Each structure stands twice: as structure tokens, then as C-alpha cells.
Amino acid sequence: MIVIDTEKMFREIEAKNPASVSLNGPDGILPQVQEAAVKITEKFGIPAYVLADTTWGTCDLNSNGSKVLGADIQFNIGHTINTDMLDGVVLIDAFDDVNFDSVAKKCITHITGKKVSVVTDSQHLHRVDGVKKILEDAGIKVKIGSGKGQLNDGQVFGCEFYPATELKDIVDAYVFLGQSNFHAAGIALSTNKPTYVLDPYFNEVREITEFALKLKKKATLSIYKAAQAKSFGVIVGLKEGQLSKVFALKFKKELEKHGKTVQLFALTDITNERLQNLRGVDAFIQVACPRISTDNRFDMPVLSSPQANALLKILNNESIEEYLEAPHWL
């Protein structure tokens, strides 16, 4: 069950006495965000708006939405990072209280005698130490990678993997806590090491390599398809933490050197449906969020930044080995 730190929200409201507040969180926990909003209105008698747009991460807080509403405090729930406040938005923890003891014990038989690193996403950070102890008690050596940027120790985003990649020459495998194949695949691809998902709900240990390789195959195929393209669209993302105009203009310049035509676009949500409105573009490059390209389906190549860098290598007749093996994909 997801447990939101409502006490912290109450303390903020008591301290700042807002006329209204807004709350948002990832789609999966929106019902719990709604409950928190109801509690706030019951306790303080003020409007509490649930901002129900997407918030994919701290790159996508939708603080403009909250400003438009005129809310005095915005609570972004469920994106725990190494700070409490980002761009004026109060970050609130949403931890999953599910227990990993059983699945961690199960895991021991899969990885006995090895050296592993335990990694997770925001919802299960508080479980890292417990799982570490269970594995160590069974004689497995466990390393927790250091946080960097916004990341806490042992934490990964969908696009940043520092605590994982810094250990890739030291550990034999990664153990990811949670159900997110999405995050685990990022670890597998950025480290090229066996990565196990410890799913506490299914009490299941699953290796993610095959799934990750499928994503990579699809990503690589897109790059080679794009290499045949004559006309490109380079898309700048409009979400507040996804703006990379400099990269967009760099890719434009590089592609034009190779005789390609390039149009510039900007989009808030980069979806196949939105791209279908555009004409005369053989392949897109989007510099907003790398996972849009690797994890979504598009009718034509839509490359992320690491894919676009690989494309430029192909156009320069260089090798593109290991283009996803990097501590981040931005």
C-alpha cells in the first residue's frame, strides 16, 4: 500500500496558511493523491486541487499548472529525491509499505556467492537496508552505489543510473526492488550486467535481460532506419525539466552537415498521435525524455539523444557499440 507523508503536508499548510493548494503525483498513485486532497480540505477547509496531468518525474512537476491555478503551495507526491523542495514545489514522499523479506530470501538461491548491488526507485528506497542485510546474512556481498545529482544512494530514475553504473566493474549483478521493469531495464542496459527484479507482490525474482535486450534491439533498429532518412524533425520537449534547446540545435547543425533537411518542433507530450499531424519528416529526434523513444511505439523512427548521437556516428562511419552504456541518457 502506498503511504503518503500527509503529516508533512499538514505542517507546511499550518506554517504557510495558504488560500488553496495543489497536489500531483504519478498516474499510478493518483487515487492516493485524491485521498490526501480530501484530507486537506476536511482539515483546513481550503480548496485542494488534484493536478491530474502527467508528472513523470522531477523533470515534469507541472509547476506551471499550479501557477495557473494560483495555488499557494504545490505538493508533488511520490518523486523522492535528495531534496525536499524543487523550483518552489514541495516534494512529498510516497512509500510503498510492502515487505521484501520473502522475495529477498527467495533471491538468495538465484545469486548465491556473488557480489551484487541493490537498486530501487522512489517508492522502495526505505527497503534497501533491510534487503541488503538479508543478502549479506546469506553471504552475498552487497554494494550500494552513491547518489549523484538528484539521486539518493541506491536510487535510479528512468533516465539516470549513476548509483548503478559506478559499480558496474565491481559487481556481478543488480537487484532491483519493486515491480518496475521500466527502471530495471534501464539498469540492465546502462550497465550491461544481469539485473534481477525482486517483485514483492508476485513474490517473484525475474531476470530482466531479455526484456532489456528487446528494447535495445528496437532502439538500434530505429537508429539504422533513421540513417536512411533525408528529412528530420528535431523535437524540443516543453516540460519544465525536459527543455534541451541547445542539444536540439546541435543535432540540427550536425545533420545539416550531412546534407539532411531539418525542421524544428516543440511539444509538451511527444506521442505518435501528435506526430501524425506533421508532414514531410522521415525521422524524428526528441531531446525531451530518452524513455519516450525506447519504451513507446511510433510509426517512424523517433530517436532519443543517445540514439541520435549513435546516428551521427553511423553517418560518420564510426561504430555505435555500447551507446546505451552510460550513467545517464540525457
Place this chain on the structure above:
Amino acid sequence: MIVIDTEKMFREIEAKNPASVSLNGPDGILPQVQEAAVKITEKFGIPAYVLADTTWGTCDLNSNGSKVLGADIQFNIGHTINTDMLDGVVLIDAFDDVNFDSVAKKCITHITGKKVSVVTDSQHLHRVDGVKKILEDAGIKVKIGSGKGQLNDGQVFGCEFYPATELKDIVDAYVFLGQSNFHAAGIALSTNKPTYVLDPYFNEVREITEFALKLKKKATLSIYKAAQAKSFGVIVGLKEGQLSKVFALKFKKELEKHGKTVQLFALTDITNERLQNLRGVDAFIQVACPRISTDNRFDMPVLSSPQANALLKILNNESIEEYLEAPHWL
């Protein structure tokens, strides 16, 4: 063919010497917006970003998107209103050069001897006088309603119909220029008069009454379904010209008087998909854009403001006759 007033854009750029510009327009003319962007870059050597998010009207200019990009000038194309500039955005005409002579002559046999009003949307405003003359030459009396707010004479939006409604006691029917059943249905519903679409591409005159009545039936059914609901979600739209927090709070208060529970939400794009993330809500009211409710499909009632006003009447045991017969639906 859609003809964009690129000369006006060139003059603006020459006068202001921007480092970069952005352009947007409704989905249907995005290819022509792309062409305009290419021309600008060719002529001035500056980045011209096509903002490919939706822009449903002057209520949805996406000027924040252009600000995020840092573009020095934003051109919004295709939403002709009675001013050249709105909230710092330069409005550029996009007229359809299709000729109405043939379909206007065809129309004469449908409506001989009557008094009609010619109405249209932004793309065909320049054809009103020509069609008026053809009808008058055939002995039909033609009235053109006066503009109001942002509307030019003879123009309607999807949500505002002043030039049509002001004549509803004077004319027998409306003649809409263009292919948009969407706009024509708005005229039919807001006036309760026969409305004919003059479609120059199919060279076809079609009455829109049946289509409009279907929309109304669906809208009315939603109101009665919502009257059974116990828990409501009231949604504020975050698009810059769609913010109606006051209405949202009014509906909340009124519904609570009737013993309903009400949660507050905010969304940029109000879609069935986004609403599916939310729990414990029997019916929604959205105060963003009335056409979202009448023209889209949702799994549960999603009422617009006029529908919500009708709902309150039902809850007060009053009649809801003619709830859409109004000069605007905001």
C-alpha cells in the same frame, strides 16, 4: 487550399529582428504551418519552431509553450478574430481559397424565398460577402449578424454564437460556409433553427439538424445520469483562456448544498484516458471548454457549464428546457 499570410509574418520579423520564432495552428493546418516555418528559416536564417501541441482556439494559444522555448515572436495561425494580437501573440490569417459559388447556387433551391443568415468560421470569413450576393441575387433575404467579443461579423466559434443567436427571431435558417459540422451544430443548437452546411469541397448542401439533435440528446442524457451521482469531480481547465476557477468553486458549493461530495481537479487536456486514473467519482463537471463534453466520448458523465447549470435546475426540480439555446456556452 489553405493560404497563410506569410507576408505579415515576414513584416513582423523584419520589424522586430527576433533571434527565434515559434508558430502554431490547429491540427488540420499543421502541414501549412510547417511550410511557413521552413520559409522563415530560409529567408531569415533563424530557428522557427513549430509548436505542435493542440491550439483549439484563441482560448488555447499555448503562449506558455512559446515562452518556455524563449521564442521572441509567437505566430498563432488560423484563428482569425477581430484583433491582430492577443496576449503578446501575433495572430496570422489562414484563409481557405476554395470557391463557394457553385455550392451557393445549389443552396438556392433548398431555401428559396426565405430569410437566412450566413455564418462561418475563421477560414472562410472572406467568402461571406460573395455568398450573400449570390443568395440575394436569387431573391433570398440575407442578414449578417454583428460581431461581439472576439468574433467578427458573421463568425462563430465552437463555444460562442452571438452573430447567429442575435438573429434567431428574424431569420428562418442559417447557412454555414465550410465543412465544419462542429461549428454548424453549435449554430443549430444555440438557435434551434434549421442550419445548412455549404460544403464547397463535396459541392454539397446538408442540413445539420439531425446531427445536432444527436449531440443534444447525448448531452441531456449525461445530465440526467449525473443527477443520480453522489460524488462529483469538478475540473478546472489549465489552458490559458479556459481557466474558470470561479465557476468551478460555484458548482462545488451548489452541489454540496444538495448533499453531494465534490473533489476538485485541474487538467490541461480533459480526456477519457486521463479521467480513468481517478477514483471514487460518479460524474464530472468541467468548466474548461463546453465542446469537450458535447463532442467527445467519456465512460461517465462529464458535463460542461451549461449542462451543469441544467443539472442544478434538475436538483432544484426546475425545468431544463432550452439549456443550450444561448449566445455562448461558457
